[in-house]
Amino acid sequence: MPLDEAAIAKGCGSGAALRTADQLCRRELDRFKAALGSGAAVTVGCTQEAPLFREVAAETSPAADGQDPAVALRFANIRENAGWSKDARAAGPKMAALLAAAAEGPPAVPFVAMESRGVTLVYGRDEVAIEAARKLAEHLDITVLLTKPGEVAPPRSTDFPVLKGTIVAATGHLGQFALTIDDFAQPADSSRRALSFGPSRDGAVSNCDLIVDLSGGLPLFPAHELRSGYLRADPRDPAAIARAIFEASHLVGTFDKPRFVNFHSALCAHSRSKITGCTRCLELCPTGAITPAGDHVAIDPYVCAGCGSCAAACPTGAAEYDVPPASRLLRTVHTVMTAYSAAGGAQPVLLFHDSAHGEPLIDALSRFGDGLPANAIPVPVNEVTQIGPEVLAAGFAYGAVAARILTRAKPRHDVSGLQRTIALANTVLAALGYGAGLVSTIETDDPDVLRAALERLPLGTPSPRPAGFRPAGAKRGLLELSFRELRRAAPAPADAVPLGPGAPFGGLDYNVEACTLCHACVNACPTAALTDNPDRPMLRFTESLCVQCGLCAATCPEDAILGLKPRIDFVAWDEPKRVLKEEEPFHCVACARPFGTRSAIESVVRKLSDRHWMFSGGAGQARVRVLMMCEDCRVEAVVNESFDPHGAPPRPRPRTAEDYLSEKAKGTDGLN
Numbered sequence: 001m002p003l004d005e006a007a008i009a010k011g012c013g014s015g016a017a018l019r020t021a022d023q024l025c026r027r028e029l030d031r032f033k034a035a036l037g038s039g040a041a042v043t044v045g046c047t048q049e050a051p052l053f054r055e056v057a058a059e060t061s062p063a064a065d066g067q068d069p070a071v072a073l074r075f076a077n078i079r080e081n082a083g084w085s086k087d088a089r090a091a092g093p094k095m096a097a098l099l100a101a102a103a104e105g106p107p108a109v110p111f112v113a114m115e116s117r118g119v120t121l122v123y124g125r126d127e128v129a130i131e132a133a134r135k136l137a138e139h140l141d142i143t144v145l146l147t148k149p150g151e152v153a154p155p156r157s158t159d160f161p162v163l164k165g166t167i168v169a170a171t172g173h174l175g176q177f178a179l180t181i182d183d184f185a186q187p188a189d190s191s192r193r194a195l196s197f198g199p200s201r202d203g204a205v206s207n208c209d210l211i212v213d214l215s216g217g218l219p220l221f222p223a224h225e226l227r228s229g230y231l232r233a234d235p236r237d238p239a240a241i242a243r244a245i246f247e248a249s250h251l252v253g254t255f256d257k258p259r260f261v262n263f264h265s266a267l268c269a270h271s272r273s274k275i276t277g278c279t280r281c282l283e284l285c286p287t288g289a290i291t292p293a294g295d296h297v298a299i300d301p302y303v304c305a306g307c308g309s310c311a312a313a314c315p316t317g318a319a320e321y322d323v324p325p326a327s328r329l330l331r332t333v334h335t336v337m338t339a340y341s342a343a344g345g346a347q348p349v350l351l352f353h354d355s356a357h358g359e360p361l362i363d364a365l366s367r368f369g370d371g372l373p374a375n376a377i378p379v380p381v382n383e384v385t386q387i388g389p390e391v392l393a394a395g396f397a398y399g400a401v402a403a404r405i406l407t408r409a410k411p412r413h414d415v416s417g418l419q420r421t422i423a424l425a426n427t428v429l430a431a432l433g434y435g436a437g438l439v440s441t442i443e444t445d446d447p448d449v450l451r452a453a454l455e456r457l458p459l460g461t462p463s464p465r466p467a468g469f470r471p472a473g474a475k476r477g478l479l480e481l482s483f484r485e486l487r488r489a490a491p492a493p494a495d496a497v498p499l500g501p502g503a504p505f506g507g508l509d510y511n512v513e514a515c516t517l518c519h520a521c522v523n524a525c526p527t528a529a530l531t532d533n534p535d536r537p538m539l540r541f542t543e544s545l546c547v548q549c550g551l552c553a554a555t556c557p558e559d560a561i562l563g564l565k566p567r568i569d570f571v572a573w574d575e576p577k578r579v580l581k582e583e584e585p586f587h588c589v590a591c592a593r594p595f596g597t598r599s600a601i602e603s604v605v606r607k608l609s610d611r612h613w614m615f616s617g618g619a620g621q622a623r624v625r626v627l628m629m630c631e632d633c634r635v636e637a638v639v640n641e642s643f644d645p646h647g648a649p650p651r652p653r654p655r656t657a658e659d660y661l662s663e664k665a666k667g668t669d670g671l672n
Contacts, residue, residue, distance in 0.1 A: 001079060001082075001083025001084060001088050002083070002088050002089050003020055003083075003092070003095070004089070004091075004092025004093075004095070005018060005020060005092075006092075007092030007093050007095075007096055007343040007344055007345075008092055008095050008096045008099065008343065009096075010096065010342050010343045010344065011092075011093060011095075011096020011097060011099070011100060011339035011340065011342050011343030012096055012099055012100055012103075012339065013100075013339075013342075017040075019031065019035065024044070024046065024049075025046065025049035025052055025053065029056065032044070032053065032056065033056065033060060036056075036057055036060045036073075037060070040072070041072040041073075041074065041103065042072060042073055042074070043074040043075070043076060043099055043102050043103045044073070044074070044075050044076070045075075045076050045077075045078045045079075045095070045098075045099060046075065046077075046078075046079065047075045047076070047077040048079075050075045053073065053075070054073065057073050074102045074103055074104075074105055075102060076098045076099045076101070076102035076103075077098070078095040078098050078099065079366070080362055080363045080366040080367070080371075081094070081098055081362060081366070081372060081378050082094045082095045082098060082371075082372070082374070083095070084366035084367065084371050085366060085370060085371025085372055085373070085374065086370045086371060087370075087371065087372075087373055087374035088371070088374075090374035091374040092343060092344075093339075093340045093341075093343035093344055093345030093374075094340065094345065094374060094375070094376075094377055096339045096340065096342070096343040096345075097335075097336040097337070097339040097340040097343070097345070097377055098336070098377075098378075099339075100335050100336065100338070100339035101332050101335050101336045101339075101379075104331070104332065104335060107323070107324035107325070107328050109258050109322075109323055110258065110259040110262075110322055111256040111257060111258055111259060112256070112257050112258075112259050112301045112302060113254055113255070113256055113257075114173065114174045114175045114176075114228060114229075114254070114255045114256075114257055114302060115175045115253070115254045115255075116174055116175045116209040116210060116229065116251050116252055116253060116254075116255070117141070117175075117209055117252065118139070118140040118141050118209060118210070118251075118252040119140075119141045119143075119207075119208045119209045119210070120136060120140040120141060120142050120143070120208060120209065120210040120211070120212060120248060121143050121144075121145055121177075121179070121206065121208045121210070121211050121212070122136070122142060122143070122144045122145070122212045122214065123145050123147065123167060123211060123212065123213045123214065123215050124144070124145075124146060124147070124213075124214035124215050124216075124235060125146060125147060125148065125149055125150075125214075125215055125216065125235065126146070126149060126150065126152055126235075127152060127153065128214055128235045128241070129144055129146060129214045129215075129235070130144055130152070130155065130162060132212065132214060132241055132244075132245055133160055134159070135245050136212070136245055136248060136249060137159055137160055139248075139249040139252070140210070140248065140249065140252065142159075142160040143160060143161045143163065143206075143208070144160060144161065144162045144163065145163050145164070145165050145167070145181070145206075146162065146163070146164050146165075146195075147164075147165065147166040147167070147183075147215055147217070148166065148183075149164060149195065151193070151194040152194055152195045153193070153194060153195070154187070154191040154192070154194070154195045161186075162187055162195065163184065163185070163186055163187070164183065164184065164185045164186075164187070164195075164197045164200065165181040165182065165183050165184035165185065165200075165204060166181065166182050166183050167179050167180070167181055167220060168180050168181065168182050170211070170220040170221060172229075173227065173228050173229055173300075173302040173303050174209065174210065174228040174229025174251065174255065174302075175209050175229065176207075176209075176302070177207065177208050177209065177210075177211055177229065177230075178205070178206075178207055179205070179206045179207070179208070179211075180203065180204070180205060181203075181204040181205070181206060182202040182203065182204075183200045183202065184200055184201055184202070184204035185197035185198050185199060185200040185201075186198055209229065209251075210229050210230075210231070210248055210251055211229065211230050211231065212231050212232075212233075212244055212245070212248050213230065213231065213232040213233070214232075214233055214235045214241065214244075215235070216234060216235045216236070219232055221287070221288070222286060222287060222288050223286040223287045223288075223305060223413075225412075226286070226287055226305035226412075227287065227303070227305075228255075228257065228302070229251065231244040231247055231248055232244070257301070257302065258306060258322075258323050259301045259322060260301070260304050260305075260306035260308065260321065260322060260323050260382075261299050261301070261304055261306075261308070261310060261311055261319050261320065261321060261322060262319075262320045262321075262322045262325070263297075263298075263299045263318060263319055263320075264317070264318050264320070265293075265296040265298075265318065266296075266318075267316045267317055267318035267476075267526070267527075268295070268296030268297060268316065268318040268319075268526070269315070269316050269318070269526040269527065269547055269549040269551065270282075270292065270295065270296050270297050271292070271294065271295045271296070271551075272295055272523070272524040272526065272551050272555065273523075273524065273555065275524070275551060275554045275555055276554075277524075277526070277549035277550055277551035277554065278315065278316075278547065278549040278550075278551075280310075280313040280314065280315070280502065281297060281299075281309075281310035281313060281314060281319055282297065284309040284310060284313055284414070284416065284417040285307075285309065285310055286305065286307060286309075286413060286414050287303050287304065287305050288303065289301075289303035289304040289305070290310060296318070299319065305413070306323065306382060306383055306386075307383050307385045307386070307413035307414070308321045308382070308383050308385050308386025308387075309385045309386075309413070309414070309417035309418070311326070311386060311388065311475070312385065312386055312387060312388040312389075312417055312418070312421055313388075313417050313420070313421075313504075314475070315476070315479075315504030315505075315547035315548065315549070316476055316526065316527060316547050317474050317475030317476035317477075317479070320474070320475045321386045321388075323382045323386075324382075325475075326388060326390060326391070326475050326478055327471050327472055327473065327475075327478060329381065329387075329391055330390065330391060330394050330471035330478060330482070331470070331471055332379060333350065333379065333391060333394055333395050333398065334394070334398060334469075334470060334471060336350075336377050336379065337377075337395070337398035337399055337400065337466075338398070338468070340377060341399060341466065345375065346375065347375050347401045347459055347462065348375055348377055348399060348400050348401065349373070349375050349376045349377065349400065349401060349402045349403070349404060349454065349459070350377055350379055350395045350400050350402070350403045350404070351372070351376045351377060351378045351379065351403075351404050351406060351454070352379050352381055352384055352387055352391075352403065352404070352405045352406065353378060353379070353380060353381070353384065353405075353406040354380070354381060354382065354383055354384055354406075355380055355382070357406070357407075357408050357445075358378070358380065358406045359380070361406070361444075361445070361447050361450060362378060362447070362450075364447040365447035365448070365450055365451055368447070369447050369448055369451060370451050371451075372451070372454070373451070373454050373455060376404075376454050383413060384405050384406065384407055384415075384418065384441075385413045385414075385415060385417060385418050387405065387418065387421065388421060388475075388479070389421050389424050389425055389479065389482075389483075389504070390475070390478045390479040390481075390482040390483075391482075392421070392422075392425040392439055393425065393428070393482035393483050393485075393486040394467075394471065394478075394482040394485070394486075396429060396434055396438070396460075396463065396486055396489075397463065397466065397467040397469075397482065397485040397486040397488075397489045398463075398466055398467055398468075399462055399463050399466035399489075400462075401434075401435075401438070401459045401460045401461070401462050402438045402439070402457065402458070402459050402460060403425075403438065403439045403440075404439075404440060404441070404442050404453070404454060404457065405418065405422070405439070405440070405441045405442070406441075406442050406444075406450065407441050407442070407443045408443070408445060409443055409444055409445045411443070415441070418441070419441075420502060422439045422440065422441070423500065424499060424500075424503060425438075425439045426438065426439050427497065427499060427500070428483065428486065428497050428499075428568065429460065429486075431494050431497040432486065432487055432490035432491070432492060432493060432494055432497070433461060433490055433491035433492025433493075433494075434460045434461055434463075434490065434491060435458065435459075435460030435461055436458070437457075437458055438458065438459075438460040440457060442454070442457075461491045462491075463489040463490065463491065464489075464491060465488075465489055466489055467485040467486075467488065467489045469481065469485055476547075479504065480544055480573070483505075483568060484570070484573070487570050493570075494570075495569070495570055495571045496567055496568065496569045496570065496571065496572075497567060497568045498566070498567045499566040499567050499568065500566060501566055502548070502566070503548060503566035503567070503568075504547055504548065505543075505544075505546065505547075505548070505566070505567065505568045506543075506546055506548045506564055506565050506566040506567050507541075507543050507546065507564075507565040507567060507569060507572065508541065508546070508552070508553075508561055508563075508564060508565060508580075509561070509562040509563040509564070509565055510541075510560065510561055510562070510580055511559075511560045511561075511562055512560075512580065512581050514558045514559060514560040515539065515558060515560035515580070515581050516558055516560075516597075516599075516600055517537050517538070517539055517581060517583060517597055517600070518557065518558070519532050519539070520555050520556060520557060521539075521551075521552035521555055521556050521561060522539070523555075524551040524552055524554075524555040525551065525552055526547075526549065526551065527545045527546065527547055528542070528545060529541060529542050529543070529545035529546040529547070530552055531577065533582075536582060536585060536594075537582065537583045537584075537585050537596070537597040538579060538581070538582045538583075539579070539580045539581045539582075540577040540578065540579050540580065541577065541578050541580050542577050542578070543569055543572040543573060543575075543578070544572070544573040548564050548566055550564055583597040583598060583599055584597070584598045585597060585598065586598040586600070586601040586602075586628070588628070588629050588630040588633055589625060589628045589629060590629050590630075590633035590636075590637070591629075591630065591632070591633055593630050595630040595631070601627065601628060604627060605624060605627055605628065608624070608627070609624055622641060625637075626638065
């Protein structure tokens, strides 16, 4: 492949030493060893021979500064991603971008541990399940459960229990499954021609480490193929059964599973005071790993399959994807765009893809087709559904003219959340002058279709003044920063952009006259977008903090908040806290301390004076005065003046049947 050494050197930075070779992994291996000996971090533009390079690095003595060369070794695939293409001679800037991104090194991945002792339930209908259990019995602790079995021949010897029952509920994961079984019964020891079972009962409970489901019925779990420890195969497919048996036989021991989502419960806007607000993550989770847990939700890291839809949709940053974090992914985008621009690249297109599907497809396109276009910069992610609006906004702020997201023809995860993210990004990009339809998915398993789509899809107007910010901080801050920079770098900046329902930004439709400044909305707001003023009766609103959860509108007792206004109002974002309503405070008539609002106190006094026995007459005037006191003076006045709470006028005597009969006899009952 041709190498544009000048472009690559510019993109990698003036301080980086660029060395090229023809056979670095063979006759020029000494050059690699010499680079390791320099003590600097080394990035190798080859992934095919990475095992060899790691082996050589491990054999090399540590550098003078004590750093292990194997730790400072990075790899970039510039051949399949850039060099093997009909556009290879123009791919120098892309090679520079790929090398610069690889130099940052892989992100740290947090894990949770799952332990399996091999206690396995084989769930089926007939001899197919028993035969599968017989093959697994040498490796695992087996129990067979037959649901609604027909005539099943009893085994000659009881090597493992064979029971009857139907699973009606299942929870858990590898190492910790819990099952509820109806129609549960044990077999009779005297079964002759066919297994016969004793009395059955409902509600039996069972626990196991693995489930091999050969029942042919509905899966026991949503998105069952993503549930660790649950293996399901069609009982009519011997090959599928063999694969399930093989996989189950190896699931004994301790297994590390990535903790995909880092959850901050204090930021969650799900609920307040048993009033439901944000439910975005609950609606998107395909595996049921997210459940309500009071004022927030709970995410089970053992059930989570890592699609990242919850983190992409979370408006507060409570759910933050951790493989890698949003800040790290944004830094990668910043790095590739900066290096590409420095190397002289033009019209960059960001191509987001996952490793399991995207890398083989790109490899096939480079080996047997035309390869990627020179301006298509691949950005690998764990799952494409983890991409949030902040990533797309930052990419265009840095100078991208389009973004493509490569998915399978039949996606492994539900992409409805991704489509919402794309719709949000396209709306804002069009409003700011970048162009229409610039973010889209390419849903294919065909490498040639991938190349054709990249050539066919529209390109937008690049930013005339690309941003250069380095992303850092929490997700919500990155979300706001990315859109601010997107507007600053826009070809046609706009002050406000209306958005659709479910957007993470917006304002409120507020009725000033109906508000009594009770501040119920302030107590309900999870992000402090609505605040009070400790010195004056006031309600303030910070629009950049509003996540459109709706808790304020659902909580307001006066229905003063009529609804939500999903939008990005950049002018409002730049303003300090906006005062929605302010009133004059009412001063205590005893100590002159301000408390409450004048309108509220005067309204109460007006409604009660001379309309209730407690506030009528001479004694009533004293009670009216108590209403105009602060809480401390009110208690003192009640105690000192000995208000009698039972001093009400006598109640009318209860009427009896004799009263009605007497009135009827006198003709005074009012009846004709």
